Amino acid sequence: xxxxxxxxxxxxxxxxxxxxxxxxxxxxxxxxxxxxxxxxxxxxxxxxxxxxxxxxxxxxxxxxxxxxxxxxxxxxxxxxxxxxxxxxxxxxxxxxxxxxxxxxxxxxxxxxxxxxxxxxxxxxxxxxxxxxxxxxxxxxxxxxxxxxxxxxxxxxxxxxxxxxxxxxxxxxxxxxxxxxxxxxxxxxxxxxxxxxxxxxxxxxxxxxxxxxxxxxxxxxxxxxxxxxxxxxxxxxxxxxxxxxxxxxxxxxxxxxxxxxxxxxxxxxxxxxxxxxxxxxxxxxxxxxxxxxxxxxxxxxxxxxxxxxxxxxxxxxxxxxxxxxxxxxxxxxxxxxxxxxxxxxxxxxx
Amino acid sequence: xxxxxxxxxxxxxxxxxxxxxxxxxxxxxxxxxxxxxxxxxxxxxxxxxxxxxxxxxxxxxxxxxxxxxxxxxxxxxxxxxxxxxxxxxxxxxxxxxxxxxxxxxxxxxxxxxxxxxxxxxxxxxxxxxxxxxxxxxxxxxxxxxxxxxxxxxxxxxxxxxxxxxxxxxxxxxxxxxxxxxxxxxxxxxxxxxxxxxxxxxxxxxxxxxxxxxxxxxxxxxxxxxxxxxxxxxxxxxxxxxxxxxxxxxxxxxxxxxxxxxxxxxxxxxxxxxxxxxxxxxxxxxxxxxxxxxxxxxxxxxxxxxxxxxxxxxxxxxxxxxxxxxxxxxxxxxxxxxxxxxxxxxxxxxxxxxxx
Numbered sequence: 001x002x003x004x005x006x007x008x009x010x011x012x013x014x015x016x017x018x019x020x021x022x023x024x025x026x027x028x029x030x031x032x033x034x035x036x037x038x039x040x041x042x043x044x045x046x047x048x049x050x051x052x053x054x055x056x057x058x059x060x061x062x063x064x065x066x067x068x069x070x071x072x073x074x075x076x077x078x079x080x081x082x083x084x085x086x087x088x089x090x091x092x093x094x095x096x097x098x099x100x101x102x103x104x105x106x107x108x109x110x111x112x113x114x115x116x117x118x119x120x121x122x123x124x125x126x127x128x129x130x131x132x133x134x135x136x137x138x139x140x141x142x143x144x145x146x147x148x149x150x151x152x153x154x155x156x157x158x159x160x161x162x163x164x165x166x167x168x169x170x171x172x173x174x175x176x177x178x179x180x181x182x183x184x185x186x187x188x189x190x191x192x193x194x195x196x197x198x199x200x201x202x203x204x205x206x207x208x209x210x211x212x213x214x215x216x217x218x219x220x221x222x223x224x225x226x227x228x229x230x231x232x233x234x235x236x237x238x239x240x241x242x243x244x245x246x247x248x249x250x251x252x253x254x255x256x257x258x259x260x261x262x263x264x265x266x267x268x269x270x271x272x273x274x275x276x277x278x279x280x281x282x283x284x285x286x287x288x289x290x291x292x293x294x295x296x297x298x299x300x301x302x303x304x305x306x307x308x309x310x311x312x313x314x315x316x317x318x319x320x321x322x323x324x325x326x327x328x329x330x331x332x333x334x335x336x337x338x339x340x341x342x343x344x345x346x347x348x349x
Numbered sequence: 350x351x352x353x354x355x356x357x358x359x360x361x362x363x364x365x366x367x368x369x370x371x372x373x374x375x376x377x378x379x380x381x382x383x384x385x386x387x388x389x390x391x392x393x394x395x396x397x398x399x400x401x402x403x404x405x406x407x408x409x410x411x412x413x414x415x416x417x418x419x420x421x422x423x424x425x426x427x428x429x430x431x432x433x434x435x436x437x438x439x440x441x442x443x444x445x446x447x448x449x450x451x452x453x454x455x456x457x458x459x460x461x462x463x464x465x466x467x468x469x470x471x472x473x474x475x476x477x478x479x480x481x482x483x484x485x486x487x488x489x490x491x492x493x494x495x496x497x498x499x500x501x502x503x504x505x506x507x508x509x510x511x512x513x514x515x516x517x518x519x520x521x522x523x524x525x526x527x528x529x530x531x532x533x534x535x536x537x538x539x540x541x542x543x544x545x546x547x548x549x550x551x552x553x554x555x556x557x558x559x560x561x562x563x564x565x566x567x568x569x570x571x572x573x574x575x576x577x578x579x580x581x582x583x584x585x586x587x588x589x590x591x592x593x594x595x596x597x598x599x600x601x602x603x604x605x606x607x608x609x610x611x612x613x614x615x616x617x618x619x620x621x622x623x624x625x626x627x628x629x630x631x632x633x634x635x636x637x638x639x640x641x642x643x644x645x646x647x648x649x650x651x652x653x654x655x656x657x658x659x660x661x662x663x664x665x666x667x668x669x670x671x672x673x674x675x676x677x678x679x680x681x682x683x684x685x686x687x688x689x690x691x692x693x694x695x696x697x698x699x700x701x702x703x704x
Contacts, residue, residue, distance in 0.1 A: 081516050088390045279654060
């Protein structure tokens with residue numbers, strides 16, 4: 001089958017393209033006009049250069065395409081840049097799809113669409129999505145991803161498309177291993193918030209394998225799946241691997257979740273008291289944002305295992321090897337934590 | 350003009366970044382109800398409506414005007430759409446609050462002002478920096494005579510619009526402001542021109558330098574101007590390369606000088622003093638250090654308060670505009686001022702030097 005992949009040269013996208021090719025699919029890769037793709041070594045991939053926010057660019061993108069895998073999003077920049085890229089881009093893309101014979105979409109959503117504050121112990125596909133007014137207290141990425149899902153669901157229903165929504169947890173891999181859910185670096189120290197928490201990890205190659213699997217999987221149609229590998233990786237150990245693997249040189253300082261959450265609650269209470277509920281705190285001190293990064297929950301992978309009979313191809317040890325095993329080359333080993341911090345749940349680009 | 354019964358019904362066209370400031374301010378204004386938002390992107394319109402509890406949203410401004418008949422329309426679209434939307438809003442019998450720059454050409458603005466005059470409606474351009482606290486405080490000291498006559502004003506905007514990730518310099522999608530003569534910098538000329546006009550009056554001549562110093566999709570990334578005006582002179586500038594981001598305002602009077610950064614709450618004065626002449630610099634510096642300490646905490650307070658922040662001038666301008674609409678009084682930015690400022694804007698453009 002022929003698959004159109006947006007954000008194809010992104011962190012996840014390049015692995016999804018590879019996984020689709022391995023499964024024998026034809027791939028049309030949609031990348032931005034100025035994207036540098038020579039280093040990806042694509043062979044047998046049809047490349048289409050277009051910006052999703054330019055409707056004119058998308059004419060012909062869907063010709064002969066059976067399934068759209070929509071990964072494009074922006075996880076950096078201001079709220080408007082993120083909204084425009086993820087939501088307005090999706091509107092334009094799906095308007096073009098409506099003029100084609102393509103019937104299935106695989107949408108890369110995110111764990112950030114959930115209302116983490118309302119989840120007690122286990123986060124799964126039945127957990128509530130964050131809604132207004134709480135939605136607008138979250139960061140720009142969460143707002144964009146919620147609206148992207150809303151747009152996709154609305155148009156899929158209107159046109160009778162098969163929409164498969166995949167919500168990956170924290171995607172990690174060689175190009176991006178630092179996660180915002182690890183805590184906060186302060187100089188040479190790293191405050192490791194909630195060190196014993198299980199992280200909702202999915203290695204980028206495992207995640208890509210699932211995306212490639214659902215493009216034609218009959219039981220995936222019109223379903224939503226959380227994507228986690230199900231490995232029992234805890235924050236403390238993951239950060240330890242990261243520090244060793246990248247030579248980050250941080251001293252890990254454990255901060256219990258209840259202590260950090262108490263500080264956040266106090267800051268929130270003081271702000272509400274002084275500014276009568278209208279105050280604006282930095283993201284880390286906003287309770288809903290804090291919980292979406294650090295709340296110690298269990299993350300079920302039952303649905304993808306049962307409905308799709310899927311097992312991640314790589315174990316945690318293998319993922320760690322694939323992520324850090326190349327660090328002998330010093331020029332590549334410097335994963336810049338500051339630059340990657342904001343990109344917690346990045347899907348693509 | 351007369352007071353409107355049952356409050357004022359506002360609507361907004363163009364629900365992007367600056368629209369959030371308009372909507373947040375309208376939510377706080379007593380007697381004002383925002384009844385509709387419009388954007389060509391349905392999701393953008395709908396999300397703005399949800400976020401600010403606006404009861405209706407549209408993707409076509411003409412349908413919105415016909416269905417909700419707003420008293421006031423805020424035009425916060427990209428600049429090249431201002432003229433058409435504002436004209437439709439005036440024709441529909443609404444007052445118009447127009448984001449800067451008002452229009453792409455002076456001729457379009459003259460048409461809008463003429464139409465506003467014919468329909469008896471207000472056309473107010475957002476010249477927000479005139480309403481920042483710092484600007485108003487300098488103005489108060491000028492009015493009290495403490496400052497003496499203003500001889501010269503300098504406004505210098507430092508904004509890293511060519512930095513990677515800035516949507517204005519996105520190489521994949523030309524930013525809407527690049528359509529303006531002068532490119533993205535032209536989007537900031539209203540700030541420079543309004544402050545120059547405010548302190549030294551209508552311009553007589555303007556000499557400009559437009560330059561491009563670094564690779565980017567922008568036609569120009571540096572701008573300087575020397576303006577001769579009726580009451581004094583002005584030096585205006587925009588730099589995409591200078592950091593950190595700031596809007597520096599320096600006003601030079603006969604007896605006093607003022608320095609403000611309109612991105613912060615920083616405002617300091619230096620003045621002629623009596624007493625021992627040799628002590629003047631010391632006393633001035635002590636006074637300035639006290640003002641800077643106040644500004645340090647004031648800026649942090651402003652940030653944490655969740656209020657308008659650097660958009661405090663816009664909020665004040667909108668509050669004054671709605672009071673003028675309700676009371677039938679002179680608007681805070683009268684038509685003569687809109688026209689004079691935009692005449693200077695036209696003169697500052699790459700093809701308008703010495704206009």
